[in-house]
Amino acid sequence: MANKQQILEQDNQRRxxxxxxxxxxxxxxxxxYVKDLQNRIVEGIEAVDGKKxxxxxxxxxxxxxxxxxxxQDGNVMEKAGVAVSVVYSELSKEAIEQMRQDRGKAxxxxxxxxxxxxxxxxxxxxxKNPNAPTVHLNYRYFEIMGPDGNPKMWWFGGGADLTPIYxxxxxxxxxxxxxxxxxxxxxxxYYPEFKKWCDxxxxxxxxxxQRGIGGIFFDDFNRKPAEEIFPFVQAxxxxxxxxxxxxxxxxxxMEYTPEMVHWQQLRRGRYVEFNLLxxxxxxxxxxxxxxxxxxxxxxxxxxxxxxxxxxxxxxxxEAKLLDVLTNPKDWVPLA
Amino acid sequence: MANKQQILEQDNQRRxxxxxxxxxxxxxxxxxYVKDLQNRIVEGIEAVDGKKxxxxxxxxxxxxxxxxxxxQDGNVMEKAGVAVSVVYSELSKEAIEQMRQDRGKAxxxxxxxxxxxxxxxxxxxxxKNPNAPTVHLNYRYFEIMGPDGNPKMWWFGGGADLTPIYxxxxxxxxxxxxxxxxxxxxxxxYYPEFKKWCDxxxxxxxxxxQRGIGGIFFDDFNRKPAEEIFPFVQAxxxxxxxxxxxxxxxxxxMEYTPEMVHWQQLRRGRYVEFNLLxxxxxxxxxxxxxxxxxxxxxxxxxxxxxxxxxxxxxxxxEAKLLDVLTNPKDWVPLA
Numbered sequence: 001m002a003n004k005q006q007i008l009e010q011d012n013q014r015r016x017x018x019x020x021x022x023x024x025x026x027x028x029x030x031x032x033y034v035k036d037l038q039n040r041i042v043e044g045i046e047a048v049d050g051k052k053x054x055x056x057x058x059x060x061x062x063x064x065x066x067x068x069x070x071x072q073d074g075n076v077m078e079k080a081g082v083a084v085s086v087v088y089s090e091l092s093k094e095a096i097e098q099m100r101q102d103r104g105k106a107x108x109x110x111x112x113x114x115x116x117x118x119x120x121x122x123x124x125x126x127x128k129n130p131n132a133p134t135v136h137l138n139y140r141y142f143e144i145m146g147p148d149g150n151p152k153m154w155w156f157g158g159g160a161d162l163t164p165i166y167x168x169x170x171x172x173x174x175x176x177x178x179x180x181x182x183x184x185x186x187x188x189x190y191y192p193e194f195k196k197w198c199d200x201x202x203x204x205x206x207x208x209x210q211r212g213i214g215g216i217f218f219d220d221f222n223r224k225p226a227e228e229i230f231p232f233v234q235a236x237x238x239x240x241x242x243x244x245x246x247x248x249x250x251x252x253x254m255e256y257t258p259e260m261v262h263w264q265q266l267r268r269g270r271y272v273e274f275n276l277l278x279x280x281x282x283x284x285x286x287x288x289x290x291x292x293x294x295x296x297x298x299x300x301x302x303x304x305x306x307x308x309x310x311x312x313x314x315x316x317x318e319a320k321l322l323d324v325l326t327n328p329k330d331w332v333p334l335a
Numbered sequence: 336m337a338n339k340q341q342i343l344e345q346d347n348q349r350r351x352x353x354x355x356x357x358x359x360x361x362x363x364x365x366x367x368y369v370k371d372l373q374n375r376i377v378e379g380i381e382a383v384d385g386k387k388x389x390x391x392x393x394x395x396x397x398x399x400x401x402x403x404x405x406x407q408d409g410n411v412m413e414k415a416g417v418a419v420s421v422v423y424s425e426l427s428k429e430a431i432e433q434m435r436q437d438r439g440k441a442x443x444x445x446x447x448x449x450x451x452x453x454x455x456x457x458x459x460x461x462x463k464n465p466n467a468p469t470v471h472l473n474y475r476y477f478e479i480m481g482p483d484g485n486p487k488m489w490w491f492g493g494g495a496d497l498t499p500i501y502x503x504x505x506x507x508x509x510x511x512x513x514x515x516x517x518x519x520x521x522x523x524x525y526y527p528e529f530k531k532w533c534d535x536x537x538x539x540x541x542x543x544x545q546r547g548i549g550g551i552f553f554d555d556f557n558r559k560p561a562e563e564i565f566p567f568v569q570a571x572x573x574x575x576x577x578x579x580x581x582x583x584x585x586x587x588x589m590e591y592t593p594e595m596v597h598w599q600q601l602r603r604g605r606y607v608e609f610n611l612l613x614x615x616x617x618x619x620x621x622x623x624x625x626x627x628x629x630x631x632x633x634x635x636x637x638x639x640x641x642x643x644x645x646x647x648x649x650x651x652x653e654a655k656l657l658d659v660l661t662n663p664k665d666w667v668p669l670a
Contacts (some may be wrong), residue, residue, distance in 0.1 A: 070643045108419045206621040276611035286541045300641040
């Protein structure tokens, strides 16, 4: 019966033999994909910014690794982080029970701890110019390994969403259209479902406000064969640079005032509220044994601001943004 | 059988008749105390700052009220908020079940919703000068009212704690000594117990760091008659101005550099992390029906900063603070 250590060693041997192929286990294929995507995104953003990301790699003491690329105080970026993680670990009885309760997972309880694997990419980019939106992306693959080393249970999750400081409708349309196009190639039902899921998830419930203007989000996604979902996840990941870079370039070239930076800082505060109060990824990350706190907190902006009872002038551009955040819109036709 | 509405009306009639006395129910006496304390603290800080707090009063739609005093961008204060709340509400079966589980409360489950009352004062003050520490205080009285309108179950909770940006040992000693003196007048066991409780509670567990250098904290406190605990809580509340104002005055008169403000902003980020990730008051507040989000979020600093992998120079004053935060000290002899 394979345990976590045997699977890890077997996977490490496979990694040492060269590039993975379509005949390799999904966990190795997804890991290779997110690492390649991380490199492409880092290069793509460096090409816009002119400054380089710093890259840190660390080995997890019980198996797996993390690769964190961060750019702070760049020319265009205030703070940008792109992280990949590869985790081999074991689910305790308590963790299994929690997954059953929280996520309705029908995992058989056994007396042995269940070996699991998760790999993913996550990024947040806060631009300097208040005309340029913040963007977030996350794709991950989770697998519980059975006694034969094959997946006993697995799912994909992830998505991408945009958080403007000032609303440019054409940017919202471009962002959503890019992801709708990626979705539609696989299943026309994906975009309407995942757009709604995104609106439902990225919500500062305590303020009755969306975090931003949405995008797509899915989780526990395994209703088709992994061979069909993996190319879809790749298509979503590949859509990141085309969805964001044109917006970033255009908006970062615009003039802005200190008043606009002031509003940006208040919106940064809302971003912090979501990430610390509501984001499951942050909370789950901080509870993970051997969590690397700095990699999790890399999603927070460089600076943020909270003013008591701040309210934008009626009819102002700031009020217009709040209106859209309290009444989520369909930016492109759903069907 | 008295329900929430009857108790509320009866209490409102009593309020209309003039100042409460020692023969009134504890809920009205504590309410009067925290309102008076709020006024004294607001005046005491205004005397140091020179700027006035703005005061907002709102009525809770289902009974009770809130009084929020905020000073933003003062001469000495970056942001200071002092809030009083008075809440009449009802515990649902689910809330009772949760209190049993989370806090070991042996509340009888009945088919009727249980009327409860809570009143409290809470404050956070972030000073401008990085030499001056942030301070937090909170005292509250909770009561479940039985069919005769008398308390069926009750407890006090609260405390005060100090969060320096730069460590001045004499300030830590002064703060702790003030609260130890207040405690010792009532029970020599209070200070050692509540000092430890404070260290255990105000902890950024994910970073292995205390929020600050502590103070006192207690909760679910009803092991003596309310008549004995109430004067103790008053003594603690009355200790706030003497515990903090001398430190605030002395440190706010000191010179500081932009580098010190930079460190202050990073420490503000840690304060935000504690309040949004760990503070039960914030989480409970946001879950309360008709919560006034701005009053809860008033504890957050005006500005905060997060840098990836920031580490102070070894042996620096910044490193010295972190050392104390990772190894909580006894600032005054416990016994």
